[in-house]
Amino acid sequence: MQRDKFFKEIDNLTHPNERLIKTHCSYCGMQCGMNLRVNTITNKIIGVEPRYDWPVTVGKMCPKGVTAYQQTNHKDRLLKPLIRDDASLKGTKEGFREASWEEAYDLIAAKFKELQEQYGKDSLSVFSGVSMTNEKCYLTGKFARVALGTRYIDYNGRFCMSSAAGGFLRSFGVDRGSTLPWTDIHETDCLFIAGSNTAECHPTSMFRVWAVQERGGYLIVADPRETPIARRADIHLDLKPGTDLALANGILNLLIQNGYADEEFVRQHTNGFEETKELVKEFTPEYTSELTGVAIEKIVRAAEIYGKAPNAIVMFARGVEQQHKGVDNVSAYVNLALVTGKIGRTKAGVATFTGQGNGQGGREHGQKADLLPGYRKITNPKHVQEVCDVWGITPEEMPGPGVSAYEMFELMEKKTIRGLYLLCSNPAVSAPNLNFVRQAMKNLDFMVCADFYLSESAEFADVVLPSVTWSEDEGTVTNLEGRIIKINQAQEPIGESKPDWKIQVELAERLGRGKYFSHLHTAKDVADEFRLATKGGYADYYGATWDKIDKQDGVFWPCKDEKDAGTPHMFLDKKFYHEDGRAKICALPYRPPAEEPDEQYPLRLTTGRVVYHYLSGNQTRRIPFLKDMCPEPFVEVHPETALKYDINHEENVRLFTRRGEGIYRVKITEAIRQDTVFVPYHFGHEQSINLLTIAALDPMSRMPEFKACAAQIEKLEQKKVQ
Amino acid sequence: MKKRLYLELENCIGCRSCLAACTQCGGHEERNRNYVYDVNPLVNRQTMPLMCLHCVNPACARSCPAQAIQIHETGAVLSALVEKCIGCQNCTIACPYGIPKFDTEQNLMYKCDLCIDRTKDGIPPMCASVCPTNTLQWLTDEEIENKKQHNLDNGKWVTSMPYLEGETNVKISLPGILQGVTKLF
C-alpha cells in the first residue's frame, strides 16, 4: 500500500537456530517496525533485526527501539507476585515477600470486598496506562465497570494526549491524532511543528522531515529550546513556555489579514470564522511578539511561508498540549489549517505526535473516566445501552463518569478513594506535584500494582503482580497515524508473569464476576469482543481483523466491516464529524500560564524528554546502553543566566518552586531561552522534576501544566579558592 | 550491485542509535565501533557521526607490522584478526580519524568491519539500517551519482579538505546536502 521512495526490498539477516518475529517497538507512538530475534533452541529473545518491510519506518529505530528487546529477560523482571505485610514500609522497596498467585488473588479479593462493603463501590479505583494493547485497554475499562463496579477509572493519557483529544473533538468532532498517514509527510511543502522535540521524542519521523527541506520545502519550529529539529528549521519561533495560544492567534491574524484565508472552504465547511477573525485582530505582530518573546520578523515570515505553501501540515505535541490551556492551544493551531483550507486532502492536514505506544487506541476504548469502547460517552444513554448489550449488564449497573487522573489522587488524599489497582503506569514519577501525589498513594488503605519491574509506584503497593512485557503477549496497537497494527508474541511469559488481561479475568472470577469474563481464554478472544464493542462507535474497529492488519500493513480507523479497507486520510470528502458536517474554527482568548515568573521565582521551568528514555524511565533506566548515555537528570541553563547565578557547567545547583525542590547538575547551552530552564522528567525518587511541577489543570482535558511554572535556582557549591 | 555507506552529516540529530545498533552486530561483543560527536556542545545541539571510511589504501592496515588488518573483497577494512594482532596499537595512531579502538584486556584492536556478516550478502549495515535521519545511508553508486549536486568542484570524492587521506569506499556529502537547494516558493 503506502510504499514510497524510502521503501526498499531487503532480505533480513538470519542466523542458524534463530527465527525472526515481526512486531513493533514497545515504546512511543511511532511504533517502529522491528523483528525480534528468537533462539529456536531456548525459545528466548536474543536480539533485534531491522524490519525493512514496515512502510512507515523502513527499518529505522531510535536507540530505545534498538535495545527494547533487552527488557524481556532482564534481571529485574518480577517473576512472582509480591506481598508486603507491613504497611509502614509503604513508599520504600522494603518488606516485600514472594507469594503464590493464589495467595495474592485471595488477599486482593478479600481486601477489595471489605473496602466496598464498608465504603461503597466507588471506594475502589483503577489507574491504568496506554503503553499496552487495545485489547488490554478495553478490558481494563470493562474490569473497572463490571468486575469492580466503580466509577473511578482513569489513565495516564491525562498526562499525555488528553489535550490533543479535546482539541480535535472540539475542532473536528472526532479525535484521530493524524488526519493523514506519515508517508505523506515528506511530500508536503511546509511543516509547521509546535512544541515537539521531534528528533528526540519521535526520531524516526526525522528522515521524512529532513526530506521536505531537501526538496526545497520549509520547516517552521516553535519551541523555547533550539532542539535538534529547531536547529535546522528555516524559522525557529523561540517562544516563552506557555504562550502558544498567543503565537497561534498572531499567525492566524496575519494569515487572514494578508489574504491567505480560503474563503470558499471556510464558507462551505466551517463554523466560527467571523468571530475568530474579530478575536485574533488584537494579536498584531507587535502584541504577539510582546506576549511570546518571539521577534516580529520571525512571526511575519512564518505566517507568510505557511500561507503561501501549496500544501502544509501543522504538527504539535506535548509542548503545546501539557498546559492548562492545552485544548485551546490545539484548537488554535488547528485553526491555521481550517482557515487556509489546508486540510481534507493528501499532503496537507494536522497531526499530533502521540507520546505513548498506544496513546491513540488506548484513549478511545473506555479507560477514560467518561468514555466507553468505540469512543462512546458514558453520559449518553444510547451509548451506554450499546455497550451494555455487549457486556451483558443493564444500564443501571453501569457506573457513572469518574474523575481525571490527577483528581483521583485528590480523592485518595480525602479518603473518598481507599483502594487502587494500578497497571501500566508509574504516576509516582509521571504525575505533577509529586509530594502531594506520593502522599496520596501512601494514604490508601490497599493498593495493588501490576508491572514487570518494581517501579517507583510499586513501592507504594501492598501487592505487586508480575505482568508481562509487550513481547510476551499479542494484540493490536493504534499508532500515531491512527493505523491499527499488530504486536506479535515472541516468547512465553517468563517466571510466573501473566498478561494484564489474564490477571483481570482471573481476578474477576475471584470477585464473583466470572460470568462476564470467563469466556476470555486468549488475547484473540479479548480482541473479538473488543472489536464488537467498538462497532457503531465512531472509533469503529469492527472491520480491523488481525488478518486484515497483517495483509494491509495495518488498518486506519474508522474501519466498519470486512469490506472496508480503512481510512488513511480523514475528511477527503470535506465532511467533518460535527452534526452539521462542518469543522469549528475556534475563537480563543489568550490566557498566560497559571504561574507566571515573579521576583521570588523569576525563571520559567519547562520539562520534557531525552532521546534515551521513555516516560517515567521505569523501563529505559534499566537498559545498560540507555543508562550509560543518560544516567541522571540535568538542568539546561543559558550561559547568560548561568553568569547571573554564578554557576558553571557540570555544577550541582538547587532548583526549586513553590511545590518542591531538587539538586540538578547544570548543563550550559545557548540552545535555550535566557528566561527558561529545562529538566527531563524520566527519573525517580528525589530526582523527579515533577516534585516541582504544577498541577494547574486544563478545564476541559484535565491536563496538568507540565510545560510551564515559575522556578528559582540557588547556588550550592562555594567557589574554589584559586 | 555494489553498495556503499554514504553520509549526510547535517542530518544528524545525535540520537546515537547508530552506536546502539553497532553493539548488536554479530561478532561485535556488544561494543560499538563508531562515534558520535557533539560539534559545539555549549552552543548548540549539532552532532555528527565519525565512521571508519574504509580507505582504499588504508593507513591502519599499512601501519600494521603483523598484517592483522585484512581488506575484504568488498573493500571493507576488517577488524584485526585475533590470531595475528600483536597489540602494538600502531593502527590507532596511523588512522587519520582515530577510528580503531583498543581493548587493553584482550590486548586486541577492534574496529568497524562494515558489518561484514551483513554487507557481504548485500544487507545494509546495522547503523545505516536504523539511522532515523538518513545521516547514514546504504546506496548504490548510481543512487549516489544521482545526488551529484553534492560533488565538490573538482568532481572528486574526498573525506576532507585539504586531503588527509586518499580515496575512500565510504562517501560523504560535502559541502553539505542543503547547499544549492532551490526553495519551492
Ligand code: SF4
Ligand atoms: S521509541 Fe519510538 S521512535 Fe524509538 S524505536 Fe521505539 S517506536 Fe521507534
Ligand code: SF4
Ligand atoms: S543514528 Fe544517525 S542521526 Fe543518530 S547519531 Fe547516528 S548518525 Fe546521527
Ligand code: SF4
Ligand atoms: S578510516 Fe582509519 S580505520 Fe578506517 S580504513 Fe581508513 S585508516 Fe583504517
Ligand code: SF4
Ligand atoms: S558498519 Fe557496522 S561495524 Fe561499522 S560502525 Fe556501522 S554498525 Fe558498526
